[in-house]
Amino acid sequence: xxxxxxxxxxxxxxxxxxxxxxxxxxxxxxxxxxxxxxxxxxxxxxxxxxxxxxxxxxxxxxxxxxxxxxxxxxxxxxxxxxxxxxxxxxxxxxxxxxxxxxxxxxxxxxxxxxxxxxxxxxxxxxxxxxxxxxxxxxxxxxxxxxxxxxxxxxxxxxxxxxxxxxxxxxxxxxxxxxxxxxxxxxxxxxxxxxxxxxxxxxxxxxxxxxxxxxxxxxxxxxxxxxxxxxxxxxxxxxxxxxxxxxxxxxxxxxxxxxxxxxx
Numbered sequence: 001x002x003x004x005x006x007x008x009x010x011x012x013x014x015x016x017x018x019x020x021x022x023x024x025x026x027x028x029x030x031x032x033x034x035x036x037x038x039x040x041x042x043x044x045x046x047x048x049x050x051x052x053x054x055x056x057x058x059x060x061x062x063x064x065x066x067x068x069x070x071x072x073x074x075x076x077x078x079x080x081x082x083x084x085x086x087x088x089x090x091x092x093x094x095x096x097x098x099x100x101x102x103x104x105x106x107x108x109x110x111x112x113x114x115x116x117x118x119x120x121x122x123x124x125x126x127x128x129x130x131x132x133x134x135x136x137x138x139x140x141x142x143x144x145x146x147x148x149x150x151x152x153x154x155x156x157x158x159x160x161x162x163x164x165x166x167x168x169x170x171x172x173x174x175x176x177x178x179x180x181x182x183x184x185x186x187x188x189x190x191x192x193x194x195x196x197x198x199x200x201x202x203x204x205x206x207x208x209x210x211x212x213x214x215x216x217x218x219x220x221x222x223x224x225x226x227x228x229x230x231x232x233x234x235x236x237x238x239x240x241x242x243x244x245x246x247x248x249x250x251x252x253x254x255x256x257x258x259x260x261x262x263x
Contacts, residue, residue: 002042002123007033009070009091009119011042013144024115024141029171029207042120045069046094053100056235056242059182064239065092073117073237076188077101078180082160083108086130087178087188088237091119098127109133109159110148113190114172115141117237122146133159135167135174155225166229168192168222170204170214185231185248193222193251195236199243201254202234216262223255 004011005022008030012019018039025032052066064074069091076087084107101107107130112118115138125132125148134142136151157165162181169175171192178188189195193202204219206212226248234247243250 002120003039004042004045004091004120005070006038006040007031007070008116010115010143011091011118011120011122023143028210028212030116031209042091042123046092049092050094051090051092051097054239060186060235062235062239063090063097065090070119071116073190074239075117076235077104077107078163079104080108080160080163085160085163086110086124088112088117088190089119089121089124090117093120093123093127101128106130111159111165111176111178113177113188113192113237114138114175117190118142122148125149133157133165135165135176137167137169137174138172141172166225168225170218170222171206171208179229179231181230183232185229185233187226187229187231187234187247189234189236191237193234193236195234195238195241195243196254199241200250201257202236202243202251203254204258213262216259219255219258219262223252226251 001014002011003014003018008024010024024030049065051063054062059079061077062074075090078085084105086107107128110130111133121132122144131150132148133150136153155167164179165176167176175192177192180186195202204214206214231248234243
């Protein structure tokens, strides 16, 4: 049986009762609610929740579970001539979602920014016969094994023409963003770069719920790596957290401001 942590959405395979602890939530980058650890069966979640879709342009869709569940991130589907790519993952994989993705041509690959969004990636991969690309630095956070998981090392990985993963670290050692070199360039950032409420800045944190910052040298390295990447738009982990113009300049300015505040 597959059970999910209600706080972070991570899935565990269990026989009998759910585990006492969620390893993801007990790490200081996440949290255990004051009310204690709670679980939900995967089938029950799919029966009580559905997925909301949004089209950002002709080749970029986002998908989010409603009503809100766990961290409440969104995932993206990139429609490419080589096949469709799922960026990040959400927990709910209901029949309607399976039908819609199949009608779009299925999935060529899955890539995930960091462990908080692993959720039910194993089930998505098995449903669509799609490999999951995870950075090897975060392998200890995989709670369910899967033959579809492909760990990679290094700082970049091309997964399609004009699409590559860039390891930036920070929030997690293997924390990645996706760069799509179409039009003027697009970055999908998860919350390795967190878009702020005004959509005119980003921030960088080691732990968002516990408000623990990253060191200045780490942020300096992140913005240095992105200085060589051309992108005009940036889409963050949460609905409405989009920067639709001058995103590369905004990231550089935000990084410099962050470093100045720390120093």
